[in-house]
Amino acid sequence: MVLSRFMPKNPQFSAKFAEAARNAHATAQALVELLENYTDVEAKVRRVRDLEHEGDRITGEITNMLASSFIVPFDREDIIALNAELDDLVDDMEDAARKLSLYGVERPLPEMARLARVVERQCALLAQGMPLIEDTGRIQELAGLARQIRTLEDEGDTISDEVQRTLYQGVTDVPGMIRAMRGGEIVNLIEDASDQAQRVAKTVESILLKNA
Numbered sequence: 001m002v003l004s005r006f007m008p009k010n011p012q013f014s015a016k017f018a019e020a021a022r023n024a025h026a027t028a029q030a031l032v033e034l035l036e037n038y039t040d041v042e043a044k045v046r047r048v049r050d051l052e053h054e055g056d057r058i059t060g061e062i063t064n065m066l067a068s069s070f071i072v073p074f075d076r077e078d079i080i081a082l083n084a085e086l087d088d089l090v091d092d093m094e095d096a097a098r099k100l101s102l103y104g105v106e107r108p109l110p111e112m113a114r115l116a117r118v119v120e121r122q123c124a125l126l127a128q129g130m131p132l133i134e135d136t137g138r139i140q141e142l143a144g145l146a147r148q149i150r151t152l153e154d155e156g157d158t159i160s161d162e163v164q165r166t167l168y169q170g171v172t173d174v175p176g177m178i179r180a181m182r183g184g185e186i187v188n189l190i191e192d193a194s195d196q197a198q199r200v201a202k203t204v205e206s207i208l209l210k211n212a
Contacts, residue, residue: 099182134211
């Protein structure tokens with residue numbers, strides 16, 4: 001007998017994970033806005049940072065709920081993993097925005113905005129699916145969303161590979177080398193966010209399969 005099928009639900013966790021996913025999507029939207037409309041940079045970076053702080057608040061609330069809850073909707077280890085992965089997703093996006101400001105980037109690489117748009121689409125799918133995380137009747141729907149997230153991650157890898165192939169072309173001086181290195185670092189951070197979105201989707205799939 002699979003006891004988890006008969007475990008009473010605790011909808012607080014689903015609500016909080018849905019809130020975290022919506023915050024991740026808002027962060028991705030703010031990063032896209034920063035990169036596609038590269039004006040008022042410091043204000044837009046602060047917006048991303050504020051959303052990261054909001055994500056930290058939600059992460060802390062989930063941690064506290066887990067510590068104080070006897071009844072949980074699925075394995076505690078899965079709750080811990082999903083909470084950490086959503087937090088890391090937002091952290092990667094905030095780190096990319098912060099580096100744009102820290103390095104004084106005058107003009108971001110076009111691929112940065114393309115990658116950020118990929119992450120935004122992934123986060124939109126996570127925000128769509130996360131409220132259904134305890135609904136075992138929607139497994140196929142959530143599996144379809146996860147497949148879309150994986151496809152987008154592949155698209156992000158392709159964009160990142162394009163950058164790596166051309167990043168140092170025509171670079172002949174030290175300042176140019178530094179700019180290229182910093183650009184590559186920011187691209188990698190946005191790609192990390194895309195990879196992290198896929199990890200979140202895989203964890204959600206695993207939770208559903210365990211409790212189906």
